[in-house]
Structure formats: C-alpha cells, structure tokens
Amino acid sequence: MNRAIKSRLSTSEMNYFPDEVIEHIFDFIASHRDRNSISLVNKSWHKIERYSRHQVFIGNCYAISPERLIRRFPCLRSLTLKGKPHFADFNLVPHEWGGFLHPWIDALAKGRVGLEELRLKRMVVSDESLELLSRSFVSFKSLVLVSCDGFTTDGLASVAANCRHLRELDLQENEIDDHRGQWLNCFPDTCTTLVSLNFACLKGETNLAALERLVARSPNLKSLKVNRAVPLEALTRLMSCAPQLVDLGVGCYENEPEPESFAKLMAAIKKCTLLRSLSGFSEVAPVCLTAFYPICENLTSLNLSYAAELQGNHLIEFVQFCKRVQRLWILDSIGDKGLEIVASSCKELQELRVFPSDPHDEEDNNTAVTEVGLVAISAGCPKLHSILYFCKQMTNEALITVARNCPNFIRFRLCILEPNKPDPITSQSLDEGFGAIVQACKGLRRLSVSGLLTDKVFLYIGMYAEQLEMLSIAFAGDTDKGMLYVLNGCKKLRKLEIRDSPFGNAALLADVGKYETMRSLWMSSCEVTLGGCKRLARNAPWLNVEIINENESGRMERNEEDEREKVDRLYLYRTVVGTRRDAPPCVTIL
Amino acid sequence: MLGGSEPELGKTNLLPAESELELRLGLSLGGGAWRERGRILTAKDFPSVGSKRAADSSSHHGPSPPRSSQVVGWPPVGSHRMNSLANKQAMKAEQGEEEGKKKAMKEDDGPKDVSVKMNVQGSGFVKVNKDGVGIGRKVDMRAHSSYQNLAQTLEEMFFGMTGATSMEKVKPLRLLDGSSEFVLTYEDKEGDWMLVGDVPWRMFITSVKRLRIMGTSEASGLATRHQEQKERQRNNPVKLLFKS
Numbered sequence: 001m002n003r004a005i006k007s008r009l010s011t012s013e014m015n016y017f018p019d020e021v022i023e024h025i026f027d028f029i030a031s032h033r034d035r036n037s038i039s040l041v042n043k044s045w046h047k048i049e050r051y052s053r054h055q056v057f058i059g060n061c062y063a064i065s066p067e068r069l070i071r072r073f074p075c076l077r078s079l080t081l082k083g084k085p086h087f088a089d090f091n092l093v094p095h096e097w098g099g100f101l102h103p104w105i106d107a108l109a110k111g112r113v114g115l116e117e118l119r120l121k122r123m124v125v126s127d128e129s130l131e132l133l134s135r136s137f138v139s140f141k142s143l144v145l146v147s148c149d150g151f152t153t154d155g156l157a158s159v160a161a162n163c164r165h166l167r168e169l170d171l172q173e174n175e176i177d178d179h180r181g182q183w184l185n186c187f188p189d190t191c192t193t194l195v196s197l198n199f200a201c202l203k204g205e206t207n208l209a210a211l212e213r214l215v216a217r218s219p220n221l222k223s224l225k226v227n228r229a230v231p232l233e234a235l236t237r238l239m240s241c242a243p244q245l246v247d248l249g250v251g252c253y254e255n256e257p258e259p260e261s262f263a264k265l266m267a268a269i270k271k272c273t274l275l276r277s278l279s280g281f282s283e284v285a286p287v288c289l290t291a292f293y294p295i296c297e298n299l300t301s302l303n304l305s306y307a308a309e310l311q312g313n314h315l316i317e318f319v320q321f322c323k324r325v326q327r328l329w330i331l332d333s334i335g336d337k338g339l340e341i342v343a344s345s346c347k348e349l350q351e352l353r354v355f356p357s358d359p360h361d362e363e364d365n366n367t368a369v370t371e372v373g374l375v376a377i378s379a380g381c382p383k384l385h386s387i388l389y390f391c392k393q394m395t396n397e398a399l400i401t402v403a404r405n406c407p408n409f410i411r412f413r414l415c416i417l418e419p420n421k422p423d424p425i426t427s428q429s430l431d432e433g434f435g436a437i438v439q440a441c442k443g444l445r446r447l448s449v450s451g452l453l454t455d456k457v458f459l460y461i462g463m464y465a466e467q468l469e470m471l472s473i474a475f476a477g478d479t480d481k482g483m484l485y486v487l488n489g490c491k492k493l494r495k496l497e498i499r500d501s502p503f504g505n506a507a508l509l510a511d512v513g514k515y516e517t518m519r520s521l522w523m524s525s526c527e528v529t530l531g532g533c534k535r536l537a538r539n540a541p542w543l544n545v546e547i548i549n550e551n552e553s554g555r556m557e558r559n560e561e562d563e564r565e566k567v568d569r570l571y572l573y574r575t576v577v578g579t580r581r582d583a584p585p586c587v588t589i590l
Numbered sequence: 591m592l593g594g595s596e597p598e599l600g601k602t603n604l605l606p607a608e609s610e611l612e613l614r615l616g617l618s619l620g621g622g623a624w625r626e627r628g629r630i631l632t633a634k635d636f637p638s639v640g641s642k643r644a645a646d647s648s649s650h651h652g653p654s655p656p657r658s659s660q661v662v663g664w665p666p667v668g669s670h671r672m673n674s675l676a677n678k679q680a681m682k683a684e685q686g687e688e689e690g691k692k693k694a695m696k697e698d699d700g701p702k703d704v705s706v707k708m709n710v711q712g713s714g715f716v717k718v719n720k721d722g723v724g725i726g727r728k729v730d731m732r733a734h735s736s737y738q739n740l741a742q743t744l745e746e747m748f749f750g751m752t753g754a755t756s757m758e759k760v761k762p763l764r765l766l767d768g769s770s771e772f773v774l775t776y777e778d779k780e781g782d783w784m785l786v787g788d789v790p791w792r793m794f795i796t797s798v799k800r801l802r803i804m805g806t807s808e809a810s811g812l813a814t815r816h817q818e819q820k821e822r823q824r825n826n827p828v829k830l831l832f833k834s
Contacts, residue, residue, distance in 0.1 A: 472666075
C-alpha cells in the first residue's frame with residue numbers, strides 16, 4: 001500500500017527507510033505489548049504502527065471506547081474483548097453489571113471496519129448483536145465466545161446463515177438459551193470452510209442429520225466439539241467422515257453400548273491418526289473411554305474434567321497410557337495415587353488442572369487430592385509450568401518441596417477447599433510454603449493463594465514475585481500491611497482480586513498512582529468503607545471506582561449514606577473514557 | 591430505598607417496607623392478567639446479587655471460620671462447571687433413592703426422607719417434583735445464579751432429553767414466561783407454597799425448601815389460598831402478583 005507520509009528527520013537511521021519497509025519489519029512483531037511499545041518511539045512509528053495493526057487486545061472493555069479504538073486502528077481485523085471481572089465466574093458479579101457487546105459491533109459496523117475475528121470473554125452478547133455482526137463484516141471468519149451470556153441459538157443461526165467465510169465458531173462455557181431450533185441447518189450448503197466448530201456448552205438437542213451433513217462438507221475441519229445430545233452412533237458417523245480431526249470433544253454415551261456400536265466406534269477412532277486433543281465426556285460410561293485406547297498415545301491435550309461418571313480407576317487406566325500429554329485437565333477423583341501414576345507416565349506434562357468433583361463436600365467420600373499428589377507431580381514432571389489444584393489440604397513441607405522440584409512455574413493456583421485451613425501437620429499458616437514458591441519461581445506470572453495465611457505471605461510475595469501480573473487472594477492476611485506489601489512490591493502487577501480479607505482504606509489509599517499501572521482491582525467483603533472509596537475516586541479521576549451494592553433495589557441515596565459503611569464489593573479500573581453510562585442500578589460509580 | 595429510620599441491609603437482612611416493594615414489583619409485571627401472560631419474574635426484575643458474607647458470622651476471623659459449603663462463590667469453581675456437576679450429583683442421588691426406596695413412595699413422603707439425607711446444613715440441594723411425573727429430582731440451588739438459570743436447569747431435567755426418569759414426551763416447559771401449562775412453585779421455610787420469582791434471588795435461595803412444577807389450574811388455587819395467608823405474614827415481603 002502506497003502512502004505519501006513524510007517522515008520527520010531524526011537521528012535514527014531507520015527513519016531513512018521508506019515506510020513500507022518499516023511496516024514490513026513491524027509485521028514480524030506480533031505481541032500486542034511489543035507493538036504498544038514501538039508505537040511510543042516516535043510519531044512516525046506511531047503512525048505506521050497504527051495503520052499496520054490488525055490485531056488488538058482489550059483486557060477491559062470499559063477502559064476505552066469503540067470509537068476511539070477505530071480511530072486509532074482503522075485497519076483492525078481481529079479484536080479481543082473482555083468484559084466482567086474474573087470473580088463473575090463465581091457468581092460474585094450481578095448478572096446485569098455490564099460488558100455489553102452491542103456498542104462495539106455497532107461502532108465497528110458504522111466505521112466499516114473489515115472485522116474478521118472476534119474473541120470475547122465474559123461479555124453480554126445479544127442475538128441482535130450476533131445478527132448485526134453476521135451482516136456487517138463480509139470477511140468475517142472467526143468467532144470465539146468464552147463465558148459469555150445473553151444470547152440464544154437464534155443468534156448462532158444468524159452467524160451460520162450469513163457469514164459466508166466462517167472458519168471458526170468456538171463456544172466455551174457460555175450460558176446460551178437453547179431454543180432447540182435448527183441453527184445447524186442454517187449453514188448454507190455452500191459453506192465448506194469450517195475449520196473449528198465447538199458447541200459443547202449447548203444444552204438442548206442437536207439436529208444430527210444437519211451436523212453430519214455439515215461435517216461431511218467441511219474437509220478442513222480440524223476441531224469438532226459436540227454437546228451431550230450427540231450419542232455414540234452419531235459420533236461414530238461423524239468421525240468416519242472426518243478422520244482428519246485433530247481436536248475432538250465427545251458428547252453423551254449410553255450406559256451400555258451395543259458391542260456392534262462399540263466396535264464401529266473403535267474402528268472410526270483408529271482412523272483418526274491426527275487426533276491430538278480430547279475433551280467432553282460429560283455423560284460417559286467408563287467402557288466408552290476405552291474405545292480411545294488406540295490413539296491415546298498421540299494425545300497432547302486431554303480434558304476429562306467434566307467426566308463426573310468416571311471413577312478414579314477408569315481415569316488412571318486411561319491416563320497412564322497418554323504418555324505424550326502436555327495439557328491435562330482432570331477431576332480429583334483420580335486421587336493422590338492416580339496423580340502418582342500420572343507423574344510416572346506423563347513426562348511431557350506442562351499444564352495440570354485438578355478440579356473438585358465434590359466442591360461442597362456433600363458426599364463424604366475421601367477421594368479428594370492432598371499435598372501428596374502435588375509433590376508427586378512436581379517430582380515426576382520436569383516440564384510442568386502451569387498448575388490449578390483444588391485439594392483438601394496442603395502442608396508447608398510439600399510446598400517447599402514443590403518449589404524445589406519445579407522452579408519453572410509461570411502459573412501457580414492452589415485452592416484448599418476449606419477457607420483458612422492451616423497446615424494439618426504443624427497447625428501453622430502456609431506463609432512459608434507459598435513464600436518458597438515465589439522465591440524459587442522467578443518467572444511466576446499468576447498466583448492464587450489459599451489456606452491459613454498471615455500478612456507474612458504477602459511480605460514474601462512483595463519481595464520475590466517480581467514478574468507477578470495477577471494475584472488472587474481469599475480469606476487471607478491480618479492487617480492493611482498485607483495488601484501494602486503486594487502493592488509496593490509487585491512492580492508488574494496488573495490484576496489484583498481480593499475477597500473476604502481484612503484490608504481497608506489505609507491499604508487502598510496508600511498509593512493511588514499504583515492503579516494507573518494496573519488493569520483493575522477487585523475487593524469484596526473486605527474492610528474498605530464508602531468514605532475511603534470516595535476519597536480514592538476524588539484523587540484519581542482517571543479511575544472508574546465502582547461500588548456494587550448488596551441492596552439490589554437501587555442506588556444509595558446520597559444524603560443517607562454513611563461513609564463509615566463497609567463496601568460490599570469494590571471494582572476499580574483505569575480508563576481513558578471516564579464513567580460508563582450503562583451501569584445498572586445496583587452499581588454506583590463514584 | 592434505604593431510609594434513615596430503616597435498618598441497614600447486610601447483617602440483619604431486613605427489606606424495605608412492604609408497600610414500596612409491592613409498588614416496584616407491580617410496575618415490573620406490566621399488568622397483564624395472570625393467565626394470559628403469567629410471567630414469573632426473572633432475574634431482570636430482581637438483579638441477582640451474588641456476594642454476601644456467611645450468614646452466621648460477622649467476620650471470617652470469628653470463632654468458626656466458614657465452611658466451604660456456606661460461602662457464596664466458594665470454592666472458586668466456574669458456574670458453568672458447577673451447574674454441570676450439580677446436575678450430575680442430583681441424578682446420582684436420584685438413582686440412589688430409587689434403589690433405596692420402595693416403589694410406592696408418595697410424593698409427599700419423599701422430601702422428608704430426602705431432606706434428612708441431602709439437605710444437611712449448608713447444602714443447597716432441594717427436591718423438585720413435577721406434576722404427573724412419579725419420580726422427583728434434585729437441584730443444587732447454590733449452583734445457580736438467577737431464576738433464568740434455574741428454569742433452564744429444570745427444563746432440561748424434566749424435558750426428558752437425558753431420559754433416565756422422564757419417559758413421557760413433553761413440550762419445552764418455558765417455566766418462566768408463562769407460555770406453558772406449568773408453573774414453578776416452591777415451599778418456603780414456613781411451609782407455605784409460593785410462586786417462584788416473587789422475591790430477590792438471594793432471598794429465595796435461603797428460604798426455598800422444595801420445588802414443585804405445578805399445573806396452572808392448581809396454581810390459581812394457590813393464589814387464593816395465599817391471599818388469605820397474607821395477613822399472617824406481615825414482615826414477609828413475598829407477594830403473589832397475579833390475579834385469579
């Protein structure tokens with residue numbers, strides 16, 4: 001593209017290059033952070049970078065407006081947007097808090113942006129938005145929705161019908177109102193471009209015939225994740241006409257498959273020699289997992305975390321043969337013994353997530369995992385860098401051992417199911433254990449702590465966690481000092497989320513400028529008061545300070561507020577566009 | 591809503607004066623006759639508020655730290671995953687019951703036994719029965735964040751898709767928009783049967799003891815009976831909002 005831009009003379013030699021050359025060099029820089037950096041070098045680079053930027057990542061949809069985004073990046077093709085704060089996943093944010101997609105689609109359509117890809121997380125999406133999206137962007141290729149809600153299968157039908165070049169439709173853990181309609185039928189017969197289709201989160205029935213026809217005419221289909229309404233025979237047929245699949249999410253299996261059906265399934269699976277990733281299994285008879293034995297050695301990614309029907313021994317029998325698995329998501333029914341077997345079999349393991357099968361401890365069975373499993377994994381899997389571990393208990397000794405075994409953790413999230421639980425052997429807090437983790441893991445970017453913790457653990461975090469970007473705290477700490485250690489120490493902190501911890505105004509207000517370097521702060525059931533939040537809002541006009549009220553019925557009446565009243569939920573974030581206008585009554589923006 | 595003379599929300603859980611509440615709820619209904627548009631109020635009318643401190647303790651440093659099962663949003667498992675688990679636990683419990691009980695179990699007898707087994711302190715499981723279906727199910731109230739959510743789960747359970755217990759072929763229930771022949775009702779702590787959707791979600795989950803998917807003809811009788819009980823429930827802000 002020819003542009004008559006006169007570059008300003010400067011001492012930098014690179015400015016003597018034509019812009020096209022500079023732009024070509026920028027093409028090699030993909031990371032949005034790096035691109036943000038190069039756009040700050042000088043005005044010329046800023047301009048070149050603007051026009052050549054195709055992918056934009058917006059971590060908080062209220063930090064900027066769609067209009068400003070489009071003005072700055074008119075050649076935008078791929079947009080990632082995140083809406084509600086993380087704790088919305090745990091029902092701590094009211095349903096109507098915000099994060100609406102529509103204004104963005106509206107602005108992008110009006111601005112005639114050539115949008116091709118849209119990735120959304122925790123946004124409220126409506127059928128109208130999906131309809132508008134499907135009609136406004138001729139080259140639209142990829143829609144990925146994670147933890148979104150507000151739409152129905154009618155919206156999906158619009159996307160299917162109107163996006164002529166659709167390659168990817170990936171729906172992960174969304175709340176979708178399933179009208180049990182014919183959205184799969186809405187893909188025209190001419191649509192043969194699908195590469196990835198994931199509708200595992202849909203709860204209703206699926207038109208199997210339409211699905212089979214669609215898969216049969218999609219030779220490029222690499223990833224298919226169906227919902228539980230797709231039974232065994234249908235899955236067999238699907239796999240038979242798509243042996244090129246790399247990523248498969250299976251649906252529902254009958255309890256007792258006929259031997260003939262089972263044999264057919266095994267035959268179809270054997271042909272899928274490219275299969276590397278397996279998930280789903282939400283209603284599965286254990287015997288059906290065995291049908292996948294022929295390809296389990298090829299698997300690099302295995303997600304059995306929804307397979308609540310599978311007992312520990314079934315899981316172990318399967319996972320021990322998955323010798324190449326790099327990413328494993330599993331339920332704690334695998335047990336410590338199972339994790340020991342994983343540790344001895346799965347030497348390529350990089351990311352492990354162990355979810356609780358009985359989160360509220362209702363069934364009184366003792367298959368949950370403990371520190372034993374974690375230590376075994378840390379000892380056996382040298383490539384491990386990411387862990388999410390829900391467990392019954394943890395000891396300092398175990399954490400110190402894990403830190404020694406695995407200094408390469410980037411993400412370390414430990415959730416001891418019972419709040420405030422101390423080390424069961426020493427009855428002490430877990431400060432030392434987590435301290436060892438942050439001290440050893442110099443590259444740690446994300447940390448979640450749990451169990452009994454005093455201010456000391458935060459002293460350690462502030463001292464050692466130099467690369468830490470995201471920290472999640474619950475039921476921890478003693479005084480404001482704890483929070484202060486973190487705010488003062490962690491220079492790269494971007495997201496801090498705290499619940500049920502005794503941090504108050506002194507910590508909140510100590511360094512207001514810190515919040516300009518962060519994306520957001522969440523504090524719920526802490527000790528901050530309305531007065532403190534108001535003071536913060538006054539001193540930092542570039543922050544949106546949102547109070548989410550317990551009183552659902554409306555805003556607080558200004559003349560009756562008590563400044564000493566504790567704030568139930570506080571969410572603050574930096575923004576360049578000031579107070580948002582779409583907040584519901586239960587949210588007060590100071 | 592918070593007047594100077596009214597107690598603050600939070601620890602005591604008192605609600606605004608009845609008359610204010612009634613007025614607000616009335617407006618949101620839109621005034622149609624119940625039979626034609628018997629819309630059960632959904633989360634849109636009562637914004638669901640998730641967080642609340644553990645009901646019994648004023649501070650988590652108190653003598654008894656909250657148990658995992660008593661705290662909202664804990665453990666931090668995504669709601670999608672929790673809903674999925676809850677459905678399975680309900681189904682498993684259901685199968686356990688079928689094995690353990692005699693065939694001739696009346697609907698009314700069931701919940702008592704079940705509540706001893708499943709409704710332990712802190713548990714969110716309540717029994718759900720649908721008129722015309724012999725076997726009841728169980729649903730975890732804590733795994734849901736709104737009326738919409740709950741209705742969806744119930745519709746799946748009784749729509750017969752996974753089909754272990756529901757043999758009949760039924761139309762989608764559409765419990766919350768009044769377009770079906772069924773209405774969702776619940777029994778509260780005081781033993782009264784109410785229409786689901788009257789009260790804020792957060793209040794509802796603390797007072798619901800069991801659920802019943804009722805035929806609409808029976809439900810209108812419920813309305814009349816409830817009007818008579820209104821006087822006894824001065825401080826209970828729950829109102830029935832349809833005309834009989």
